[in-house]
Amino acid sequence: MTIEVKFFASLREQIGRSEARLAASEPLSVAEVWAQATDNAELPVNVLMARNMEYVDSATPVHDGDEVAFFPPVTGG
């Protein structure tokens, strides 16, 4: 299955890229998507995660074609 991964703001700069595409042969959680997309970097404590543009937690399962995003605490307004 294919998963689109996105990184935003300071996290994008730390990782050094804004997106990645994963080809996985087995079901993954959001935390496992992070590990595969970042070469096993440690998941930041305050990271926020979204699957298909909805907030989720790191244990949420990911399906084929999903978009998973990781970003730091938000600072809009």
Place this chain on the structure above:
Amino acid sequence: MHSEIREQAFEPYAELLQYQQAMQAAGRYGATAVFVGSMRDLNEGESVTAMELEHYPGMTEKYLQRISQHAADHWNLLDSLILHRVGRVEPDDAIVLVAVWSAHRKDAFEASRYLMEELKSKAPFWKKEQTSEGERWVENNTAGY
């Protein structure tokens, strides 16, 4: 009910007037609560010359629509408007406009407060400031309460 991301500077009071006139609700609203957030030229003791506002295209728009709908479902509102800037912002530029129209002030005040606090704490936007010392990401918003 309308929410929108703007890539260019906007004049919040002109937008407010234009939207209110187009609503065709004259005589029905007794309360309008308006919040305008503008860029300051100082943050955490350093002068800030400009700011880059980033968002998550798709998710941010969806989130603003969701909180607008939630406000409409939970309070007795006639209409609401949210405008939010992205891109390069300079001191005194408007960053956000939230306006809520209702028959009475309770609903207008409470719904506008709800929209602002949700927007500040959960809508995916990020600010990167340009200061005399270089660039830095804003790491946290100040508390609203």
